[in-house]
């Protein structure tokens with residue numbers, strides 16, 4: 001009796017997760033095809049990475065067990081977690097190759113909100129838009145809480161950042177540039193630890209991700225007037241050297 005009750009109560013959930021995983025694989029294949037056209041490969045430099053990830057992801061998802069230990073806690077081996085882990089790492093540590101952000105230790109509300117922005121198309125990223133397309137609100141909430149609670153070591157960079165860049169980045173983050181550019185930690189809190197759902201943690205991110213994300217804010221600023229004090233307006237004032245320095249320094253900070 002007990003066995004039957006357990007099986008019945010967990011069955012619909014397991015199916016739903018299995019479906020979500022399969023949909024993610026299908027739509028990722030589409031996104032990856034778009035990513036690997038010559039034009040986008042030239043502009044992102046990530047076509048090869050995505051093609052390789054597609055393979056890893058398809059293999060890991062099709063063999064991933066998707067049972068749950070309890071209704072409210074995601075099993076690290078669930079299909080949903082492994083569909084993200086294929087790119088973001090087993091515990092969401094991120095990766096410098098492919099500019100993949102660290103999710104571990106990020107504010108859960110910020111993560112869930114980012115997913116909903118990918119889903120409704122208000123945040124750009126062909127890959128993440130098609131991943132988020134298949135997630136329900138409760139998937140987003142659960143996966144956000146799962147990664148927010150992880151504390152793996154920082155992802156290793158292919159090349160260690162240079163001491164001079166780190167020092168320039170530290171000054172910018174703590175003090176600003178002395179004229180227009182505000183101190184990063186004024187909003188993102190000391191050590192870049194983040195402040196609530198609005199100001200994400202920027203500590204411990206692979207430098208490649210921070211650079212790409214700041215360039216993306218800059219691109220957005222070119223498409224229309226940025227709200228004063230928004231991250232778009234701040235990034236628009238940054239030079240490439242300031243971006244490199246900030247990214248190098250932030251990548252060394254624990255989170």
Ligand code: HEC
Pocket residue numbers: 028050053057080083084085086087088098099100101102103106111112114115124125127128131143144200213216
């Ligand atoms: C094929 C690789 C890939 C897969 C699979 C993937 N992601 Fe991502 N994810 C990325 C990349 C690349 C970015 C950076 C996008 C950008 O900012 O332009 C990203 C960004 C994010 C962000 C924004 C983080 C931030 O700090 O701004 C969140 C949240 C996220 N992913 C969650 C997930 C979750 C949850 C899953 C699984 C359901 C997942 N991702 C699966 C590649 C992937």
Ligand code: HEC
Pocket residue numbers: 101172173181182183184185186187188198199200201202210213214229230231234246247
């Ligand atoms: C006036 C407040 C403010 C200041 C100062 C500020 N930021 Fe931000 N930053 C934000 C807000 C708000 C967001 C969230 C924007 C969003 O998600 O669209 C953000 C987002 C970011 C992100 C994206 C994080 C992620 O995980 O996707 C990065 C990277 C970042 N800031 C870096 C910096 C750096 C580097 C500096 C200093 C040069 C800085 N910020 C200064 C308000 C600020």
